[in-house]
Amino acid sequence: MAQNEMLAMILAGGRGSRLKDLTTKVAKPAVFYGGKYRIIDFPLSNCANSGIDIVGVLTQYESVLLNSYVAQDGRWGLDSKDSGVYVLTPREKADEGLDVYRGTADAISQNIDFIDTYDPEYLLILSGDHIYKMNYAKMLEYHKAMNADATIAVRGVPMKEASRFGIMNTDGKGRIVEFEEKPAKPKSNLASMGIYIFTWKPLRKMLVEDMKNPNSNHDFGKDIIPKMLNDKKGLFAYEFKGYWKDVGTIDSLWEANMDLLDPKNPLSLNDSSWLIYTEDVSTLPQYIGNDAKIKCAYITQGVRVEGSVTNSVLFTGAVVEKGAKVIDSVLMPGVVVEEGATVTRALVAENVRIGAKARIGSKNSENIELVAKNVKGGTK
Amino acid sequence: MAQNEMLAMILAGGRGSRLKDLTTKVAKPAVFYGGKYRIIDFPLSNCANSGIDIVGVLTQYESVLLNSYVAQDGRWGLDSKDSGVYVLTPREKADEGLDVYRGTADAISQNIDFIDTYDPEYLLILSGDHIYKMNYAKMLEYHKAMNADATIAVRGVPMKEASRFGIMNTDGKGRIVEFEEKPAKPKSNLASMGIYIFTWKPLRKMLVEDMKNPNSNHDFGKDIIPKMLNDKKGLFAYEFKGYWKDVGTIDSLWEANMDLLDPKNPLSLNDSSWLIYTEDVSTLPQYIGNDAKIKCAYITQGVRVEGSVTNSVLFTGAVVEKGAKVIDSVLMPGVVVEEGATVTRALVAENVRIGAKARIGSKNSENIELVAKNVKGGTK
Amino acid sequence: MMSIKAFGIVSSPDNSVHVEGLQDYRPIGAFSFLGRFRVIDFPISNMSNSDINRIQVYVQSRPRSIAEHVGSGRHYNINSKRGKIQLLFSENSSSRSIYNNDISAYLENIDIIQRMHQEYVIIAPSYMVYKQDYRQLLETHVASGADITLLYHKVDNAREYFKNCHTLSLNRQKGVQSIGKNMGTAKDKNIFMETYCMKRDTFVQLVKAASWESSIYTLSDIVNIKCKDLDVRGYQHRGYFATLTSLNDYFNASLELLNYDIASDLFRAEWPIYTRTTDSCPTEYFESSKVTNSFVSNGCLIEGTVENSIIGRGVVIKKGAVIRNSIVLAYATVEEDIRIENAILDKWAHIIHAKEIIGEPDAPQYIKRQDTL
Amino acid sequence: MMSIKAFGIVSSPDNSVHVEGLQDYRPIGAFSFLGRFRVIDFPISNMSNSDINRIQVYVQSRPRSIAEHVGSGRHYNINSKRGKIQLLFSENSSSRSIYNNDISAYLENIDIIQRMHQEYVIIAPSYMVYKQDYRQLLETHVASGADITLLYHKVDNAREYFKNCHTLSLNRQKGVQSIGKNMGTAKDKNIFMETYCMKRDTFVQLVKAASWESSIYTLSDIVNIKCKDLDVRGYQHRGYFATLTSLNDYFNASLELLNYDIASDLFRAEWPIYTRTTDSCPTEYFESSKVTNSFVSNGCLIEGTVENSIIGRGVVIKKGAVIRNSIVLAYATVEEDIRIENAILDKWAHIIHAKEIIGEPDAPQYIKRQDTL
DSSP: OOTTSEEEEEEOOOOOGGGGGGGSSSOGGGOEETTTEETTHHHHHHHHHTTOOEEEEEOOSSOHHHHHHHHOGGGGTTTSTTOEEEEEOOOOOTTSOOOOOOSHHHHHHTTHHHHHHHOOSEEEEEETTEEEOOOHHHHHHHHHHTTOSEEEEEEEOOGGGGGGSEEEEEOSSSBEEEEEESOSSOSOOEEEEEEEEEEHHHHHHHHHHHHHOTTOOOOIIIIIHHHHHHTTOOEEEEEOOSOEEEOOSHHHHHHHHHHTTSTTOTTOTTOTTSOOOOOOOOOOOEEEOTTOEEEEEEEOTTOEESSEEEEEEEOTTOEEOTTOEEESOEEOTTOEEOTTOEEESEEEOTTOEEOTTOEEOOTTOSSOEEEOSOBOOOOO | OOTTSEEEEEEOOOOOGGGGGGGSSSOGGGOEETTTEETTHHHHHHHHHTTOOEEEEEOOSSOHHHHHHHHOGGGGTTTSTTOEEEEEOOOOOTTSOOOOOOSHHHHHHTTHHHHHHHOOSEEEEEETTEEEOOOHHHHHHHHHHTTOSEEEEEEEOOGGGGGGSEEEEEOSSSBEEEEEESOSSOSOOEEEEEEEEEEHHHHHHHHHHHHHOTTOOOOIIIIIHHHHHHTTOOEEEEEOOSOEEEOOSHHHHHHHHHHTTSTTOTTOTTOTTSOOOOOOOOOOOEEEOTTOEEEEEEEOTTOEESSEEEEEEEOTTOEEOTTOEEESOEEOTTOEEOTTOEEESEEEOTTOEEOTTOEEOOTTOSSOEEEOSOBOOOOO | OOOOSEEEEEEOOOTTOOOTTGGGTSOGGGSEETTTEETTHHHHHHHHHTTOOEEEEEEOSOOHHHHHHHTTSGGGTOOTTTOEEEEEEOTTTTOOOTTOSHHHHHHHTHHHHHTOOOSEEEEEETTEEEOOOHHHHHHHHHHHTOSEEEEEEEESOTTTSOTTOEEEEEOTTSBEEEEEEOOSOOSOEEEEEEEEEEEHHHHHHHHHHHHHHOTTOOHHHHHHHHTTTSOEEEEEOOSOEEEOSSHHHHHHHHHHTTSHHHHHHHSBTTBOOOOOOOOOOOEEEOTTOEEESEEEOTTOEEOSEEESOEEOTTOEEOTTOEEESOEEOTTOEEOTTOEEESEEEOTTOEESSOSEEEOBTTBOEEEOTTOBO | OOOOSEEEEEEOOOTTOOOTTGGGTSOGGGSEETTTEETTHHHHHHHHHTTOOEEEEEEOSOOHHHHHHHTTSGGGTOOTTTOEEEEEEOTTTTOOOTTOSHHHHHHHTHHHHHTOOOSEEEEEETTEEEOOOHHHHHHHHHHHTOSEEEEEEEESOTTTSOTTOEEEEEOTTSBEEEEEEOOSOOSOEEEEEEEEEEEHHHHHHHHHHHHHHOTTOOHHHHHHHHTTTSOEEEEEOOSOEEEOSSHHHHHHHHHHTTSHHHHHHHSBTTBOOOOOOOOOOOEEEOTTOEEESEEEOTTOEEOSEEESOEEOTTOEEOTTOEEESOEEOTTOEEOTTOEEESEEEOTTOEESSOSEEEOBTTBOEEEOTTOBO
8 A cells, every 4th residue: 555655744834024915914835826826736736646645734833824725635635535634833742842843854853743643654845835846756766766865856057046055966876975055166056946755764763863952953954964965875866857936035926927928838737637726716707808908818717807917917806997907917816906007017915906097016117016905096 | 605604613622631541642532432433523523413614623732643633524524615624723923922722712812813714603612522412503593592692501410519510500591690610509500511602703802802811811611701791791501401421531431431332322323313423444344253242332343353242342443352351341442352361340542452361450440440551461 | 504404406307308419418417607617506506505415416318427527515515424415317317208207217216315304305407597595495485384385587588588498377475376388478477497395295295196197297297286286386586597408598598697797696705606626727818819708717728819708618719710609618629710600619629620610699500529620 | 645557447247247136226336245345345445555546437227326335436545636536327328238238338438538648447347356456467467568468366166156257268378368258167267357457549449349340249258359469468366356246146255254364364454445434333232132253334233143144234133133144234124033044135124024034055035125024
C-alpha cells in the first residue's frame, strides 16, 4: 500500500508583510491569484495530482481564514477515506508551554508525533506561497534512484542574479557539494526552491537532535542542510524547468497575474492533465454586457462586465459598470468599479468599491498601486 | 437559506486528568466509548442529525490526535459544499502574543472572527465529552418560541445529589431566575448540562466586554450566565430527559459501557433514525471461533473471539484467544488477551497485550482496574 | 441544513416528450443550462435550499450523465450521512413504450418509497427550470388541509408556448377541478408545473390506484381523476419559469436569460443553484475578441466575436469567427471566419469547413455532439 | 496514492450467467459477501490498492444497488478530483439477448474509453473474488513485451467446480494457445479469471474487431481468436479465488472463508478491502446466545444459536432459533425456535411461521428478499 509512502508538509506560516494590506487579515498563502485561485491551491493541487494523500499545513499568525480554507480538503480531492489536509498550529503540550514555530525545521519537529501517525518513508517539505506546477512523484523517483538522504528542487536563475538566492553547487552529477546562502561570488546558478524530499527516519533523528541544540536557528537552510553536507550525507539537486514564481511584493503579484495573459504562458492553467483545484462557487457564468469591450483579459465565472477591460485579470464576482475602464489591472473577488471610473496599473483588493468616475493609478507609474479601501466617486 | 442559522462550537479542551493514562496521549473527547465510538462522535453526530452544517471544535493541550480525528468531517457527513468541522486552537495574532484559552467564554471570544465569517443568528455551545443523543433543532425551536437570549439544557438529578451540580432555579414556566453553582441547599434539581443556545448578536457584545474585564474568569457558568441574570435577560431552561453521561472517571467510563449491555438501554445506538457516526474501518466482520462462548456482550467488527466473553464490551480489532476469559470488562481497540489469560472488572487501553495465563482484576474489586501497559504472561 | 418533514422526488418526463437532437445523448435533466449548469441542478437546489435532505432522482434512459453529475450529492450541500440523493432506475428504462411512465417507475421502487421516514413528499420535474421554496409550499399545503397541492404558473402566452404542458382548471378557492392538456386554444392558462406536495401515504395510494385502473395512467392522470374525491389545490408560482420539452423551448428559455435582470432574479445569493464544478480555469479573451450580451463559462479561449449567446465550458472561438444568438455547449470549437447564427452546437462539435451555420430564431439549427462539419 | 499508467475496467458477466434467486434483485457485483462487503468491493479495492485511480464500472440491469454502493468512490480511497469511479451503463441493459454482451457495452462507451489519458487498461470481473496487485501484473506485462496478459488460477477440482468458467491452454512459455470452456472433463485446469492487461489501443482494436466479426462475440471470444496473431500470455494468480456464477459457488465460496486462516489471508492490513459503511452499532449478544465458527456483522441482536454461518448487518436472531451452515443477509429476522440449515436468507426476509428451513450442503435453500415465511 503506497499511500503513506510520502507525506507532504506545507510551511504556510509566513506573514508576507511586503504584500502590505493584502496580508493584514490573511496569511500570504491565502492571497488570491489568477482569477479564481489562492496561492496555496498550487502546492495542494500539486500534491493531489502527484498522488500524495496526506498533507499537513503548518500555519501561525493571522490564519483563521487560511485554516478554514485548507480544512475543506474536498477542494483538492483530498477527502477520500485515508486522505486529508490537516492544519497544524503551534500547540501546548501537557508538559510544555505553548510556543510558536521557531524556524522551518522547528515547525516540522513540533509535529513529529503527527508524522509518526502515518509512518511515512519519505517526507516532502513545501512552501505554501509559491506558484508553479510540479510532479512530486517524479522528484521522489529521482530521490530513490539517487538513493539520496535529501533531494532539493532547484531552478536555474540568471547568473547575475544568483547572489540573491540560496545557491546549490553540485558535482555535475546532481550531488550537492556545497550550499551558499546569497553568495557574493556564486559558483552556480542553481537556486533552491525550498522544496525538499527527505528520507524520514534519518531526518527525524536529526530533528530530535536539532531541537536540543541551543545554538541552532532550527531552520532547514541555516542548520539542517549545512549539517547534512558536513556529515557527508547524500544530498541531490533536482532541477525544475517550468514556470515558478514567489510573489513577495505587490509588483511581483501583479506581474504573475499579467503572465497569464500571454497566450504562450507556460503555467497553462488550461491543461486538463494537471488541473489546479480551488474553492467552488455558486454563481452565474461571467456575463458580458451589451456595451462591453474586452481585449486581452483573464476573466472568471460570476464576473459582470458592462464597461471596458484591457489587459486585466478579473476575479469571481468582480463588476465593471458601464463606461468604466479597467486597464493593466487585477480586480480581486467582489471588486466593483462603478460607472465611468478608470482603474490603471492597479491591484484592487477583495470587495473594494471604486466610486463612479474615480481615477485610480496611471499608465506610467513606476509601481503598481494597491487599492485596499473603498474609493469615493470622482467628480470628473 | 437556513444553513447558517445556527453554528455549533464544541468545547473540547478538557484534559480529563481523572481518566489517568487514557488521557496522557489523547484529549478526553477522543477517548473510546461503546465498542466503536469516540466520545466526541456524540456531539458531532447530534449536530449532523440536527441539521447543523458548521461546527467549530475548540481544542488545546495534547490534541494532535483529536484535531486530526475531527478534521475528517466526512465521518459525520459534514463535508458537503458549505459544511465543515473546523479545529480552532489558541492562536497568535499579528498584534498580540500567543495565548491559551482562559475559560469557556474566552474560547468563544478568541474565535469571534471565525464565527463572524458565517454570520449566524444563534450560537450553540456544547461540551465535547458528554455521551447523549439530543436534537438541537428542537432546542432551537424552544429558544425561538420563548424569545430567549439564552437557553440552557438541564436535566433532573436526584435531589440529594443536586448540591454537586450547577443548579438552575426557574419560575415554573421555564424562565431561569437563579443559578447556583453546587448549592449547599439546592432549591431545584435541574442541573445544567453545559449546553447553551445564545442569540449571537447580544452574546457577541457581552463577550467583547467580558474580554476587557480584568476581574472576569471568562467562563460561561461563572461570569456570562450570572451577568445575564443580573441584567434581567431572558434565560430559559430546556429540560432533557434521555440518557446522558459525563464520564469523568475510569469507573464511570466503564459503567457507561456496561449500560449498553442492558437490553432496555435508553441510548439505543441501534436506532436508525438517529445514528451515531464514527471513523470507518477496513476489517473483517467479527469472527467468533469454534470454541468461543459469548454471553451478554457488545462486540464490533474486526474483533476475534476464540475464548469466552461475558458481560463485556469489545472494540475494533480486539482479540480474545483460546481459553482466555473476559468478564465484566472493556477491551479497547487492538487489545489482545492471550491464551488462558483472565480479565475481570477491567478497562484495557488501546493496543495493550495481556500475556498468556495472566490474571487481571478481580470479581470483587471496589474500583475498575485500568490496564494501560502490556501485561506479561502469568505462570498459572 | 435543518431537515423538514418531506422527502423529495425528482421526476422524469414521460415518453411523449422528446427534445430533438439533444435528448439523443442525455435525458433533459442532464442538458447543459446557461453554460455552467445542468437542468437537474434547479430542482435539486430548490430542494436542498428548502431543507429537504432525502431526494430520489428517477432516471430513465441514458443515466450516465445524470449519475455522474449528481454523484454523491455533496455539491448540493446535503449532509452525506443524514441526507442522501438516491438515483432510482426503472428497469424498462430503454423502452419507448407508453407503459414506461412515471407510475411504473414509482411502482418498481415502491418499497423504497414506503421505507422513507418523512411524512410528506414533494415531487418536482427534472425538465423545468424555476426557483421555489418548498418549505412555503409544504406549509401552505399543511395549513390548508388539502390532500394534494399542485404548483402552477399563470401565463398569457399559452397559445404560442407551453404546447406540451398540462393546465389546471381552478375554482375561486384555488381548488383544482381538472388537469388538462394545453391545446393552444386560449392565451391565459394556468400551466401545471408537474410539482406535487402531498403525504407519502397519499402518494403511495395514488401510485397503486393508478396501476390498478390502467397501466398507461400517469401520476397527473390519476390526480385528475381524483380531483372529484380529494381536496386538490393549486399554489401559484411567480418568477422565471421555463419548460424544456422541445428544442425551441430550450433555445428560448436560455436566451431569455440574457436579460441580466431576469437572470439575476433566478440566481440569488440567498438561493444558490449548486452544480458540479469542473475545475476549469478562467476564460481568456485575446486581442481580437468582441463579446457582447453573452454568458460565457470558464475555460474558453475567445479570439472571435460573440453576440447574444451562451458559451459553455472550454469552448474555443477562433479569430474572425462570429457566433450570434446561439448556444454553444462545452468543448465545441469554431474555427476561423465561420459564422454561426440561431444555432445550438452540441458538446465537442468541431466546426471547420462549414462556412455558415444559420438557423431561424424560431427554428434553431442543431449540430450533433462530436460532429465535425 | 501514486497513480500508475493504467485505468481500470470492472466488467459485468454476460447473460449466460444467472445466479438463481439472488440475481433477481441485484447484479452479482452487488451481492453481499461475508456480511459486510459487496462482491464489487474486491475488484475496486484491488485497483485502488494498485494505485489505479480512474475506474470504469460497467453495469447492466438493476444498477441501483451498485450505483448507491459505489457512489462517489471516496470510501475506496481514490482522490476525488484526480481520480474517478465512473459508472457506465449499456442501453440494452434490460434485454437478455445474446447481443447484449461486454463488447456491446464497451462499444457504446468507446468515446469515453478512447478519451482516457492512461496508456494501459486492466479489466477485472465484478463477479469473482480474489486479491491481486495489478502493479505486478502490469510490470510483468510490460517487461514481457506481450500484447495481452491474462490472469489465471490453477485448480485441481475443475471436474466438480468452476463449471461456468473459461480455461486457458498454455504452452511452456506461458503463451496462451486458446481460451476454452471448462467442460468438467479434467481435474487440473487453468481457470481464466476474466482479468486482462493490455494497452488501451489494443483493447479498442479488439472491441472494434469483435463487433465487425460477429455481433455476438465477447471479449474472451475475440482474444481466443487473436491468440494466433498476437502475443497473449498467462499470469498465474495464487491465494483465495472464488467465482460467484452460481448459487452453489456463492454458498461454498462464502463458507470456505469460515476457515479463519483463509479469511485472514484474503483480508490483510496492507491490502484493505474497502466498503461503504452503514454506521451500524456493534452487535449485541444476549444471555442465551450461542455462537461458534461464524462471521457476524454489526448491528445484530443475537439471542439464539449460530454455527458455521455468516450473518449480515442488523440481523435479529431470537431465542431458541438455530442457524447452521447458512448465510443470512442484512436485516433478516429469525423468530423464536426456528431451525435454519444450509440456507441463504435474502435481505429483510422474516421467518416467523416456518419451523424449519433445511437445504442440502450442495443445494442450499434460498429464501427471497422480504419474504415472510
